[in-house]
Amino acid sequence: MIDVRLLREDPGAVRASQRARGADEGVVDAALSADAERRAAMTRSESLRAEQKALGKRVASAQGEDKQALLARARQLADDARAAAARAEELGGAYEELLRSIPNVVEPGVPAGGEDDYAVLREVGAPPSFDFPVRDHLELGESLRALDTERGAKVSGSRFYFLTGVGARLELALLNLAVERALAHGFTPMITPTLVKPEVMAGTGFLGAHADEVYRLEADDLYLVGTSEVPLAGYHAGEVLDLSSGPLRYAGWSACYRREAGSYGRDVRGIVRVHQFHKVEMFSYCRVEDAAAEHERLLGWEEELLAAVEVPYRVIDVAAGDLGSSAARKYDCEAWLPSQQRYRELTSTSNCTTFQARRLGVREKGPDGANRPVATLNGTLATTRWLVAILENHQQADGSVLVPSALRPLMGGLEVLTPAG
Structure with missing residues (x-):
């Protein structure tokens, strides 16, 4: 609050x-x-x-x-x-x-307005040009036998899928690369619960205007998380932290679940907008005075990984009306999708200042010795949706896909994904 x-x-x-x-x-x-x-x-x-x-x-x-x-x-x-x-x-x-x-008070300089009123901060990398008909990620994934949405729908319904063969390997390589980079930057890796109590879900601000996006298990009064931000925010609930040596940083690997309520008819093809996916999420507890600088660091680490998988992207400063209730500022990184000829969100990072910490009772000793709320920040380091941009930007005329060099060691040296015969 x-x-x-x-x-x-x-x-x-x-x-x-x-x-x-x-x-x-x-x-x-x-x-x-x-x-x-x-x-x-x-x-x-x-x-x-x-x-x-x-x-x-x-x-x-x-x-x-x-x-x-x-x-x-x-x-x-x-x-x-x-x-x-x-x-x-x-x-x-x-x-x-x-x-x-009352949602979090937005930071000075955040663009006013709604979804379309963002400010573009920079574009990195040139969108590729192809001298052959561009395939979208679903067509590529099916020909590579990497993605099966038809059987996903048969088993679980719409917006579910199977990652198979090289598709599963590619996601694991991506998420493992994210964990490696997080470790290098001082994060503690965490495998988090994906079911949380109501007070934790409410404490992070996810039971407000977008509560209908969240899956709830009524019999157990538990919620399925849409991001490991939620259990990581609750990890230190009710505690007084020692931040004298700098921020506490965690990298949570989890399955994530979203009802996608209100998205009927949007992004129904492929895996851009799905009900279940995997993600490595950065989460930081820091002093209020350090929050803005920590936010820039999280953004920098996201961009570092985007550069590693060699996809063109842009960074936007999200408008106030498009922020979640907890965020005082949010940056999105949007990758270029050749099949759509536009940028689409791959990752975001939010500075929640003391909003979540006040709700969850997470404090530290201030300069005067009194307890005070900490700041919390989060940022997605890699997620299943990244496969969409990797497949489309690295496609070849014959339907094969080049594996980004940073992922090859994590795929046994595999350099090219080739269509199944």
């Missing part, structure tokens, strides 16, 4: 963030009003309790009718104090709900 002090001391900044996101500004004033009413009720309850306590001293020395009157007054004060406390609790619940409904 957002910083309460910021809401109280600079509500204009929160309103400006809401405007940039295209979100309701009224919730800011509603939260401020609920906060004021809650604190007033608490103050009244405390005042009544103090008056009741002072009256109790007089009761001890009172006699007769005076004593009975004082006792009656004390009982009334106790009733009024309880009512004020109950009212404060009621208002506190409403205030907490309003506070949790």
